[in-house]
Amino acid sequence: MPRPRIGVVVVTMGNRPRELDALMASVARQSVPAARIVLVGSATPLTDVAYDDVIKLPLADNPGCPGARNVGLRTLLDSGAVDVVVELDDDGLLIADDVFATVQQLHASDPALGIVSFRIADEHGETQRRHVPRLRASDPLRRGLVTGFLGGGHSLSVPMLRQTGLWAGAFRFGHEESDLAWRALDAGWKILYEPGLVLQHPKTSPARHAVHYRFTARNRVWIARRRLPLPLIPVYLAVWITLTLARIRSLSGLRAWCAGFWEGVRTPCGDRAPMRWSTAARMTRLGRPPIV
Template sequence: MPLPRIGVVIVTMGNRPRELDALIASVGRQDVPPARVVLVGSATPLTDVSADVTKIPLEENPGCPGARNAGLQLLCDSGEVDVVVELDDDGLLIADDVFRKVRRLYADDPALGIVSFRIADEHGRTQRRHVPRLRADDPMRRGLVTAFLGGGHVLSVPMLREIGLWPSEFFFGHEESDVGWRALDAGWKILYEPELVLQHPKTSPARHAVYYRFTARNRVWLARRRLPVPLIPLYLGVWILLTVARIRSLSGLKAWCGGFLEGVRTSCGPRRPMKWRTVWRMTRLGRPPIL
């Protein structure tokens, strides 16, 4: 079987020029060069970027999944790549053999749909929320999972052609869950590979002003789009309880409640619930789709 060809998609809003330059340089140092690197400018013209990459400047900000789709669509249509590495613009590849390892993983397993990188800060530490499993005490434990990290991951082009691209209407939050659940339902595998590291500064998702609203709205949309009917109230009930227990600010809780109601009242897009065998598969992998 021929080794898969690698493409790269990076989305930027133009507000991290130094970090972006360092990331593109780390991509260029890989011992397996990518077939193409696509840089998507979300509401930025990319005129200050001198790197030799394919540029897609977008006039408006379509949100993270919408911007990623612009790069993915170009690469899927080009026929030049078999897998796509997507990286946050403030991340950094600290090893030079990342793409070689990615290529070998996909060459060894045609059913591999998604590979999730390990996200680590400049001290090598990985936050628990960056380990895509419930038992997150050991970030070095490799294995099949039901979720993946948006900051650094790989997507199979044949998988994307089967299941579709990112849910652009989500704008921000839980788009990875939507893609991951569709992938699992179609029989693809998701692998967490801690040897693939994206260095990323330690942050909190709540730094985004829209975090609480979009997190709640999109969680409701996700349930309505992808879960069998009996699981929808279970899933949302669990997350209502967890949210009330975790949120410490009244303004955050108010925004979350507003987003939850928005998710109930507005269109969630096409409903294609997962099969019950996918529910069982996720349960056997350690994360039933009610958590």
């Protein structure tokens, strides 16, 4: 069986030139070379970057991370030259040179494998709990099938993308991974968390983004309206309201979250395509029912 051809998409805003150079060098060092590499400049002209055999796609504005990634994905899908796409944060780093080889082997061995989630670790090898895509996150080295994946480093099957569609660009920031993961699971694809595939990434907090609380709340409402069976929508939202009230320590953050929640209720969320009950049951068996 022929090994799948690897494509790469990296999105940058041009504000991390040293990190981007290091990432692109680590991509070039892979033992299995990528068939296509796409660098998307989100509101940046990419005039100061020069990499061999890289397709540069500068955008005049910033459509948000999922929207910018879609530009790269469409380019790769239209080319017909790749079977699996690896997407990487521009401040990440591949510390091993066999990442693409392992991704290739994993997808070749299981045609139903739609998504492989890498492990995100800082320069000391530590993985934050929020970067382990399961509820029981105490062991970041435990491999297995999961219901979600990490946006910073992952691979996506091209046949899966042709079936499920691309990222939910309107989300801009936050929970776009869940929206794509739920679509993939509902279409019968598998998601694998493979901790042996490491993307080194500095330790951060999502709250560093000014829009974190607003988009987090809005997009949770949107994903519930888009993907959940009607009886599960109030349960899912009630769980997240409770968790948010328990976790938020900032009054301004709570105000932004509440504004985002009502924005999610009032504004169009896109086409509604609720998952099947059998998918909800499958997610529950995998350890994360679609209510939390």
